[in-house]
Amino acid sequence: MLQSKSKSLPMHPTRVIGLMSGTSVDGIDAALVEICGTDLDLKIELVAGETYSYPAELQEKILAICAGAAISMAELAELDDAIALAFSQAAQNIQIGHPPATLIGSHGQTVYHRPPQINGEKTSLPLSLGYSLQLGRGDLISRLTGITTISNFRVADIAAGGHGAPLVPRVDAYLLSHPQEGRCIQNIGGIGNVAYIPARCDNWLSQILGWDTGPGNSLLDLAVQHFTDGAKSYDENGTWAASGTPYHPLVEKWLSQDYFHLPPPKSTGRELFGVTYFNNCLQDAQVYQLSPADVLATITELTAASIVHSYRTFLPQMPQRVLLCGGGSRNLYLKHRLELLLASIPVLTTDDVGLSAAFKEAIAFAVLAYWRQLGIPGNLPAATGAEQEVLLGEVHSNSTA
Numbered sequence: 001m002l003q004s005k006s007k008s009l010p011m012h013p014t015r016v017i018g019l020m021s022g023t024s025v026d027g028i029d030a031a032l033v034e035i036c037g038t039d040l041d042l043k044i045e046l047v048a049g050e051t052y053s054y055p056a057e058l059q060e061k062i063l064a065i066c067a068g069a070a071i072s073m074a075e076l077a078e079l080d081d082a083i084a085l086a087f088s089q090a091a092q093n094i095q096i097g098h099p100p101a102t103l104i105g106s107h108g109q110t111v112y113h114r115p116p117q118i119n120g121e122k123t124s125l126p127l128s129l130g131y132s133l134q135l136g137r138g139d140l141i142s143r144l145t146g147i148t149t150i151s152n153f154r155v156a157d158i159a160a161g162g163h164g165a166p167l168v169p170r171v172d173a174y175l176l177s178h179p180q181e182g183r184c185i186q187n188i189g190g191i192g193n194v195a196y197i198p199a200r201c202d203n204w205l206s207q208i209l210g211w212d213t214g215p216g217n218s219l220l221d222l223a224v225q226h227f228t229d230g231a232k233s234y235d236e237n238g239t240w241a242a243s244g245t246p247y248h249p250l251v252e253k254w255l256s257q258d259y260f261h262l263p264p265p266k267s268t269g270r271e272l273f274g275v276t277y278f279n280n281c282l283q284d285a286q287v288y289q290l291s292p293a294d295v296l297a298t299i300t301e302l303t304a305a306s307i308v309h310s311y312r313t314f315l316p317q318m319p320q321r322v323l324l325c326g327g328g329s330r331n332l333y334l335k336h337r338l339e340l341l342l343a344s345i346p347v348l349t350t351d352d353v354g355l356s357a358a359f360k361e362a363i364a365f366a367v368l369a370y371w372r373q374l375g376i377p378g379n380l381p382a383a384t385g386a387e388q389e390v391l392l393g394e395v396h397s398n399s400t401a
Ligand SMILES: Nc1ncnc2c1ncn2[C@@H]1O[C@H](COP(=O)(O)OP(=O)(O)OP(=O)(O)O)[C@@H](O)[C@H]1O
Pocket: 021, 022, 023, 024, 025, 026, 187, 188, 189, 190, 191, 192, 216, 217, 220, 221, 234, 235, 236, 237, 238, 325, 326, 327, 328, 330, 331, 332, 361
């Protein structure tokens, strides 16, 4: 059950910056938002939203360590600060031409994510908590911007036995619920994740679910980079994949993988759906001599089928509407395949109901920071697996400004 133990409520909207760089590592999404209310009365207005590319060298380093490259402690510290600097610049730039913000919620850059070990898995520890590392330390962002910054949102949920992800479902619940309609809010970033929000009737809050559905664009991006020798980074609008044909026996084979059959709560990352996974897909595709377009179509089908398979397997009932967000919501071929697999269920984007599909995650971290300041928990135990609701984020006050 969601509870709100709020401190005194702000009389005026609070101006907050949300900063997020996701598993695609394609740049920093910055959202400047005005927020008021707390839960069912929560309202946000997006004042400005912008994506700031990482410097190429920094992006390469991040992708390399996400793929398992070894680095020294000194390099790790340097990378942490370089990311914090890039995030600070994003926070400063997004405020140009607007009244300044009083709070920053910075997700940082995930470079490693290990879900908690589940029963039966080998571990040498009596209790095995998950581990998730986001770089771009909040204390440096706070010093560089002069704005109180909340960061490290995932650690408190993990300490409570949770996955530390997905964290957005609680925000989705208050911004995107509907009085009569059960909805799935499907993010398609590097990784996909869903929030299932039943129609707002009795006990709807206690029935909300969420989990990571598996690959979003991560494998597709790797395929495009492979087939173009790095000249292109993604399949714009899904045009290339749309010129191919999905090879269903491979989709079935890939779907038989354990992750897709694990019941929620569950989370994943590039550790599973990254370079090694893609190389295995490529090897499988070579056996059947699939063309690059067919490989792209087949990987797109894996993303679509894994999403729909998880709804059919883990939801108490299918939603009446699916709202897409994240960069993959612009992949028209992927959207078309989802529509086909979902039969009569309409598939729209959160833009269609007034919430930016591109900046929803950045907006969510602004809301989570705002909740943290008000003493309101941000996690949803049904989505993360935590033992209880907890306050999310570490506060780095701007004591020197
Ligand atoms: N016009 C487009 N057509 C097709 N795909 C697109 C388009 N625009 C963005 N994308 C895809 O969206 C990806 C970026 O999505 P997004 O920024 O939501 O991911 P992320 O936030 O990094 O990931 P996550 O949500 O897993 O943390 C790109 O890597 C690309 O694959």
